[in-house]
Amino acid sequence: xxxxxxxxxxxxxxxxxxxxxxxxxxxxxxxxxxxxxxxxxxxxxxxxxxxxxxxxxxxxxxxxxxxxxxxxxxxxxxxxxxxxxxxxxxxxxxxxxxxxxxxxxxxxxxxxxxxxxxxxxxxxxxxxxxxxxxxxxxxxxxxxxxxxxxxxxxxxxxxxxxxxxxxxxxxxxxxxxxxxxxxxxxxxxxxxxxxxxxxxxxxxxxxxxxxxxxxxxxxxxxxxxxxxxxxxxxxxxxxxxxxxxxxxxxxxxxxxxxxxxxxxxxxxxxxxxxxxxxxxxxxxxxxxxxxxxxxxxxxxxxxxxxxxxxxxxxxxxx
Amino acid sequence: xxxxxxxxxxxxxxxxxxxxxxxxxxxxxxxxxxxxxxxxxxxxxxxxxxxxxxxxxxxxxxxxxxxxxxxxxxxxxxxxxxxxxxxxxxxxxxxxxxxxxxxxxxxxxxxxxxxxxxxxxxxxxxxxxxxxxxxxxxxxxxxxxxxxxxxxxxxxxxxxxxxxxxxxxxxxxxxxxxxxxxxxxxxxxxxxxxxxxxxxxxxxxxxxxxxxxxxxxxxxxxxxxxxxxxxxxxxxxxxxxxxxxxxxxxxxxxxxxxxxxxxxxxxxxxxxxxxxxxxxxxxxxxxxxxxxxxxxxxxxxxxxxxxxxxxxxxxxxxxxxxxxxxxxxxxxxxxxxxxxxxxxxxxxxxxxxxxxxxxxxxxxxxxxxxxxxxxxxxxxxxxxxxxxxxxxxxxxxxxxxxxxxxxxxxxxxxxxxxxxxxxxxxxxxxxxxxxxxxxxxxxxxxxxxxxxxxxxxxxxxxxxxxxxxxxxxxxxxxxxxxxxxxxxxxxxxxxxxxxxxxxxxxxxxxxxxxxxxxxxxxxxxxxxxxxxxxxxxxxxxxxxxxxxxxxxxxxxxxxxxxxxxxxxxxxxxxxxxxxxxxxxxxxxxxxxxxxxxxxxxxxxxxxxxxxxxxxxxxxxx
Numbered sequence: 001x002x003x004x005x006x007x008x009x010x011x012x013x014x015x016x017x018x019x020x021x022x023x024x025x026x027x028x029x030x031x032x033x034x035x036x037x038x039x040x041x042x043x044x045x046x047x048x049x050x051x052x053x054x055x056x057x058x059x060x061x062x063x064x065x066x067x068x069x070x071x072x073x074x075x076x077x078x079x080x081x082x083x084x085x086x087x088x089x090x091x092x093x094x095x096x097x098x099x100x101x102x103x104x105x106x107x108x109x110x111x112x113x114x115x116x117x118x119x120x121x122x123x124x125x126x127x128x129x130x131x132x133x134x135x136x137x138x139x140x141x142x143x144x145x146x147x148x149x150x151x152x153x154x155x156x157x158x159x160x161x162x163x164x165x166x167x168x169x170x171x172x173x174x175x176x177x178x179x180x181x182x183x184x185x186x187x188x189x190x191x192x193x194x195x196x197x198x199x200x201x202x203x204x205x206x207x208x209x210x211x212x213x214x215x216x217x218x219x220x221x222x223x224x225x226x227x228x229x230x231x232x233x234x235x236x237x238x239x240x241x242x243x244x245x246x247x248x249x250x251x252x253x254x255x256x257x258x259x260x261x262x263x264x265x266x267x268x269x270x271x272x273x274x275x276x277x278x279x280x281x282x283x284x285x286x287x288x289x290x291x292x293x294x295x296x297x298x299x300x301x302x303x304x305x306x307x308x309x310x311x312x313x314x315x316x317x318x
Numbered sequence: 319x320x321x322x323x324x325x326x327x328x329x330x331x332x333x334x335x336x337x338x339x340x341x342x343x344x345x346x347x348x349x350x351x352x353x354x355x356x357x358x359x360x361x362x363x364x365x366x367x368x369x370x371x372x373x374x375x376x377x378x379x380x381x382x383x384x385x386x387x388x389x390x391x392x393x394x395x396x397x398x399x400x401x402x403x404x405x406x407x408x409x410x411x412x413x414x415x416x417x418x419x420x421x422x423x424x425x426x427x428x429x430x431x432x433x434x435x436x437x438x439x440x441x442x443x444x445x446x447x448x449x450x451x452x453x454x455x456x457x458x459x460x461x462x463x464x465x466x467x468x469x470x471x472x473x474x475x476x477x478x479x480x481x482x483x484x485x486x487x488x489x490x491x492x493x494x495x496x497x498x499x500x501x502x503x504x505x506x507x508x509x510x511x512x513x514x515x516x517x518x519x520x521x522x523x524x525x526x527x528x529x530x531x532x533x534x535x536x537x538x539x540x541x542x543x544x545x546x547x548x549x550x551x552x553x554x555x556x557x558x559x560x561x562x563x564x565x566x567x568x569x570x571x572x573x574x575x576x577x578x579x580x581x582x583x584x585x586x587x588x589x590x591x592x593x594x595x596x597x598x599x600x601x602x603x604x605x606x607x608x609x610x611x612x613x614x615x616x617x618x619x620x621x622x623x624x625x626x627x628x629x630x631x632x633x634x635x636x637x638x639x640x641x642x643x644x645x646x647x648x649x650x651x652x653x654x655x656x657x658x659x660x661x662x663x664x665x666x667x668x669x670x671x672x673x674x675x676x677x678x679x680x681x682x683x684x685x686x687x688x689x690x691x692x693x694x695x696x697x698x699x700x701x702x703x704x705x706x707x708x709x710x711x712x713x714x715x716x717x718x719x720x721x722x723x724x725x726x727x728x729x730x731x732x733x734x735x736x737x738x739x740x741x742x743x744x745x746x747x748x749x750x751x752x753x754x755x756x757x758x759x760x761x762x763x764x765x766x767x768x769x770x771x772x773x774x775x776x777x778x779x780x781x782x783x784x785x786x787x788x789x790x791x792x793x794x795x796x797x798x799x800x801x802x803x804x805x806x807x808x809x810x811x812x813x814x815x816x817x818x819x820x821x822x823x824x825x826x827x828x829x830x831x832x833x834x835x836x837x838x839x840x841x842x843x844x845x846x847x848x849x850x851x852x853x854x855x856x857x858x859x860x861x862x863x864x865x866x867x868x869x870x871x872x873x874x875x876x877x878x879x880x881x882x883x884x885x886x887x888x889x890x891x892x893x894x895x896x897x898x899x900x901x902x903x904x905x906x907x908x909x910x911x912x913x914x915x916x917x918x919x920x921x922x923x924x925x926x927x928x929x930x931x932x933x934x935x936x937x938x939x
């Protein structure tokens with residue numbers, strides 16, 4: 001049974017109706033998408049700004065109501081009625097560690113909230129549990145009575161992870177958990193996440209824009225473009241052997257030591273406008289392989305080779 | 319709390335207000351215990367006694383009642399009513415504001431339109447209408463004054479709450495299983511409380527005045543009960559013949575309202591985080607210079623930073639952000655400066671043109687020479703003539719460096735015209751050419767865009783175009799691609815590379831990304847805790863890093879194509895620059911550190927072009 005199963009999930013943000021005339025069709029932030037995450041797996045989600053990755057994450061934890069589609073966790077369908085039911089199964093680690101902590105609460109108050117509200121745990125049990133969690137994320141218990149502004153970014157992110165762990169979830173959504181951190185600290189947090197996953201049998205959905213990071217931590221990777229899945233594949237092969245031209249463009253754009261500087265695409269390309277989406281494949285305007293069919297028909301996600309799926313009319317050869 | 323009081327009483331006027339108010343409050347609290355006459359007993363024979371007559375220090379009023387006694391009792395009543403009205407208005411208004419701001423959408427719309435309707439009436443008319451409906455009386459005046467002030471609190475608090483409600487800690491609380499009521503009370507309220515207090519402290523004086531106004535009109539306290547407004551109202555008819563009966567309550571109203579307002583302004587300044595962080599103290603036009611020691615001799619580089627020291631003086635603490643940095647670029651050369659946050663790389667860049675905010679920034683040593691001429695301590699006019707003309711900057715976030723209300727073409731033309739006297743039409747033609755140069759498609763049309771109409775990559779191109787506007791010799795780029803997507807970053811980097819080759823530009827490129835440095839820069843300098851720990855040609859440094867910090871930092875950076883793996887990390891945190899360890903700043907995190915590393919200054923040494931600041935380097939250079 002998969003840990004997380006998403007079926008036809010989509011989100012459209014309605015636009016304000018003008019005083020005269022009909023309401024515009026709305027912005028399709030996430031187009032209908034389906035995927036599964038196996039228990040114990042890390043699924044990487046990559047994409048550039050505006051590709052819908054944060055909207056997807058917020059729907060998965062119940063902070064945002066989906067327009068259509070279903071979310072199943074370990075076989076049980078989730079509905080938005082009870083946020084506490086969500087909280088026990090799936091938790092969220094935020095991108096900006098400091099803004100995810102209330103500046104006027106001590107770390108102890110922050111840590112106690114999920115234990116009190118989700119598990120109704122009495123005080124002595126809570127103290128024991130908090131001590132256990134803090135030990136597992138390598139934080140000193142002396143930190144518990146301090147306020148968030150006293151911590152560095154790396155420490156605050158560890159507190160954010162500890163808070164997510166306190167709810168004892170099955171799945172943790174990591175939304176750019178290291179992009180606000182310095183590289184030397186980034187590795188500390190990534191390694192901690194790997195240890196926690198092994199110790200607690202967690203399942204991760206790891207959202208980031210950094211290809212090298214996502215490749216280093218994930219089993220499988222989903223590439224998003226303009227609100228839709230364009231490619232799914234194994235982490236070790238998807239960037240080395242992309243089938244979708246956008247995945248190749250991403251891989252070629254990442255600055256790599258020892259590779260000469262080249263602009264991998266024409267300099268005058270513009271991203272598609274979400275208020276006025278192009279028909280057919282959203283990437284066609286930037287794609288060197290695009291033909292008429294691409295500008296007319298939206299390509300479906302189809303299997304290509306082992307464990308790899310791509311949504312492209314003219315996939316790259318391997 | 320003691321820090322707040324310190325800040326509050328550093329403001330002389332606020333302290334004065336606090337003293338006056340404390341005296342008045344102490345007096346009215348003690349009123350029942352003082353040996354005063356009954357304020358309501360009339361003695362018509364003694365009417366209109368002058369002040370300082372026997373038995374009546376302040377004299378008597380038109381019914382012969384003791385003015386001092388009436389004044390103190392009246393003040394007591396006026397203060398109580400004013401403060402009560404403020405508390406009621408603050409409670410109801412804040413509750414409305416928090417609820418509207420947190421829930422948003424339709425609830426917000428309905429509530430705020432109701433509040434707008436309340437605000438559409440002139441306040442005194444509204445208060446009069448309320449009193450007319452309820453009947454005169456002090457209690458009804460209180461209700462009227464409170465009701466009239468509810469919209470002020472509701473609007474203020476709603477604005478603050480809307481900003482807070484979108485913050486991530488509210489989402490986190492929801493995921494921790496908290497309900498709406500609990501989030502409102504325990505997450506939002508503590509964060510808006512300072513704003514409520516600020517709003518209250520600045521309005522309570524106003525409310526006392528409003529209550530007095532209603533009493534003056536005979537709608538507040540009813541005879542014989544005295545409050546400040548009704549005392550004034552009763553004395554009005556004798557204003558010319560016996561002015562002391564009006565002057566006494568008048569002075570009291572003046573003292574109360576003035577002291578409360580002075581104190582309230584002080585409280586606001588001390589509590590408001592923006593004002594506290596010095597937003598009111600306008601930074602100087604150039605960074606303060608207080609150089610000690612010798613000034614280094616000129617070199618033949620295009621731009622040379624020589625032994626630069628820049629510090630931040632905050633209270634007692636001294637942050638040594640830049641502790642002796644030397645860098646130089648020649649025409650057509652690209653120098654990378656790499657370091658983590660807090661390593662001093664941006665402060666180094668801003669020091670070049672005296673752009674570090676002062677206070678608290680101070681340049682305490684070294685020189686910055688452009689074509690041999692020292693820019694540190696140069697007069698503002700000389701620096702300004704070079705800013706953007708000879709040395710231009712590109713900043714990280716193009717959205718915050720472009721003015722949101724002007725079209726990009728206007729801003730580009732302004733950049734040109736501030737250095738060269740050219741007609742507007744010519745500047746505009748040049749702006750279009752610049753947008754072409756940075757490869758903005760359809761430049762003739764996009765020149766009239768506002769910044770918000772462009773994508774992040776396009777905005778950064780405008781930022782680069784603006785830096786190029788006056789054909790500078792040096793461009794200092796401070797993380798220009800960090801906020802951009804990788805595909806856009808690749809385009810911007812190749813654009814910068816083309817430009818420097820075509821125009822012989824020197825670029826100082828500040829970044830935290832080794833991949834970017836490797837692709838763009840000829841030489842690289844690695845900074846740690848305000849100092850350069852290693853520099854040399856990019857290929858050599860990346861292939862064989864000599865400083866343990868460089869080596870381990872490179873190992874931390876995951877590289878595409880490496881597969882799934884454990885990543886190297888550097889334990890610990892960079893040191894705070896207000897408390898640097900003696901010797902090597904990296905020693906506490908370094909596994910090769912010896913006793914010698916922790917004592918004395920370690921020089922930057924090696925055979926040019928390479929140098930390293932380490933006693934036990936990984937490679938001999």
